[in-house]
Amino acid sequence: MSGKRILMAKTGLDGHWRGPTIVARALRDAGFEVIMIGMARPEEVVQACVDEDVDLVGLNIGGHIDVAVRAVTALREERPELPVFCGGVVPPHAKRKLEALGVEVYPPGSQLPDIVGAARRLTGLG
Amino acid sequence: MAGPDAMAELVAEAVGGSRSALARLISVAERGGEGSAALEAALLPCRGESYSIGITGAPGAGKSTLASALTTELQTAGERVALLAVDPSSPLTRGAILGDRVRLQPHLGNPEVFIRSMASRGHLGGLAMATCTARRVLEACGWPLVLIETVGVGQAELDVAGATDTVLVVLNPGWGDEMQANKAGLMEIADIFVINKADRQGLEATRRDLEAAIAANAPTRRPAIVETVATEGTGLNALREAIADHRQQTTASGEHQRRRQARAVTELRDLARARLELALEAQLAGAAGKALADAVTRRETDVDSAARRLLATLFTRSDPEQAP
Numbered sequence: 001m002s003g004k005r006i007l008m009a010k011t012g013l014d015g016h017w018r019g020p021t022i023v024a025r026a027l028r029d030a031g032f033e034v035i036m037i038g039m040a041r042p043e044e045v046v047q048a049c050v051d052e053d054v055d056l057v058g059l060n061i062g063g064h065i066d067v068a069v070r071a072v073t074a075l076r077e078e079r080p081e082l083p084v085f086c087g088g089v090v091p092p093h094a095k096r097k098l099e100a101l102g103v104e105v106y107p108p109g110s111q112l113p114d115i116v117g118a119a120r121r122l123t124g125l126g
Numbered sequence: 127m128a129g130p131d132a133m134a135e136l137v138a139e140a141v142g143g144s145r146s147a148l149a150r151l152i153s154v155a156e157r158g159g160e161g162s163a164a165l166e167a168a169l170l171p172c173r174g175e176s177y178s179i180g181i182t183g184a185p186g187a188g189k190s191t192l193a194s195a196l197t198t199e200l201q202t203a204g205e206r207v208a209l210l211a212v213d214p215s216s217p218l219t220r221g222a223i224l225g226d227r228v229r230l231q232p233h234l235g236n237p238e239v240f241i242r243s244m245a246s247r248g249h250l251g252g253l254a255m256a257t258c259t260a261r262r263v264l265e266a267c268g269w270p271l272v273l274i275e276t277v278g279v280g281q282a283e284l285d286v287a288g289a290t291d292t293v294l295v296v297l298n299p300g301w302g303d304e305m306q307a308n309k310a311g312l313m314e315i316a317d318i319f320v321i322n323k324a325d326r327q328g329l330e331a332t333r334r335d336l337e338a339a340i341a342a343n344a345p346t347r348r349p350a351i352v353e354t355v356a357t358e359g360t361g362l363n364a365l366r367e368a369i370a371d372h373r374q375q376t377t378a379s380g381e382h383q384r385r386r387q388a389r390a391v392t393e394l395r396d397l398a399r400a401r402l403e404l405a406l407e408a409q410l411a412g413a414a415g416k417a418l419a420d421a422v423t424r425r426e427t428d429v430d431s432a433a434r435r436l437l438a439t440l441f442t443r444s445d446p447e448q449a450p
Binding site for chain 2: 002003024025027028029031032033035036037038039040041043044047048050052053058078099109
């Protein structure tokens with residue numbers, strides 16, 4: 001049993017819960033405990049990550065790249081060692097910005113096995 | 127996991143108000159084993175007393191939404207609320223989707239509310255193995271009210287009854303009939319029946335069936351019935367009052383104390399059993415187990431005698447530190 005916990009949050013625009021749900025299902029089937037929190041502001045993502053003591057954060061970016069960047073910045077302050085990956089609609093300039101913050105970006109078209117593989121690697125399961 | 131000193135330090139940090147330390151302690155409890163044992167020992171000297179409210183019912187009855195609305199109601203009354211929300215782990219992959227927080231969005235980021243999602247991790251009975259330890263962590267850290275939401279249950283997953291002080295059983299209009307209302311199991315553990323989604327058709331019949339079943343109970347066990355529409359916050363005031371009434375009555379009658387005593391017996395049994403099973407598995411996998419299994423296979427000994435000899439190997443140690 002991995003017992004590894006992943007928090008999934010949406011930042012930015014409401015709606016589009018399907019992508020994160022499909023990813024969450026794949027992670028669940030790979031043995032992860034996936035905590036869904038829905039739409040959240042940066043400080044809410046941080047508190048949920050602290051309270052849930054997660055090993056990895058997945059952000060679904062709904063267009064508002066600034067909110068995602070603020071969430072990652074706030075997470076880095078509170079839990080610098082906590083890995084973050086993200087998906088959703090991520091334009092190239094935003095991708096560079098997030099990657100500069102150490103976030104792995106999985107834009108539309110990414111394959112589920114790659115995302116699951118990343119989750120395993122980022123949580124130290126190899 | 128770190129030694130007793132490090133554990134005592136983490137507990138002190140959590141008791142001092144660090145949410146991050148509190149959260150890490152719950153993870154220690156979830157990992158179980160010797161870390162969890164060290165945690166229990168470190169919690170023993172901690173003061174603090176909390177009241178726990180269980181929320182149980184079938185999948186989709188509205189437990190999470192009710193937990194959220196009740197949290198709002200208690201918050202309005204000035205209470206700090208901690209919530210442990212349990213969802214099922216897959217028996218096939220051990221994975222889980224913990225979705226209760228999606229209903230708890232109004233409380234995201236509120237420092238007066240602590241929410242922890244727990245996967246059942248193979249534990250049957252509606253709670254996770256670590257739920258009771260997590261409750262004690264919250265108690266030590268000064269959270270006065272702990273809501274415990276079970277997985278969606280059937281009729282026989284009743285751990286919450288032993289684990290909490292007031293049990294809410296959540297039903298919906300159109301649920302069952304008088305026969306269902308009289309069945310053993312879930313219907314017996316309610317301290318309060320909550321008919322949620324009370325704006326739906328069939329409310330009167332459900333209430334009538336419940337009332338008839340309750341009327342046949344002993345006079346000492348007459349759970350209240352409260353109607354709510356959790357999505358709109360309707361009926362939550364009445365629910366808060368019903369919980370306060372139940373708390374007051376059980377405290378006055380001594381029932382509250384009796385329950386806590388029964389809880390101690392249950393937890394003692396569960397933990398002793400868990401340790402026994404671990405020790406047994408270790409012994410089975412070791413040389414003694416293999417030798418006995420060989421002897422049974424070769425028909426040199428019967429299986430019952432072998433089982434008794436296996437058990438005897440577990441009980442030859444008089445020092446409790448060396449016990450399974």
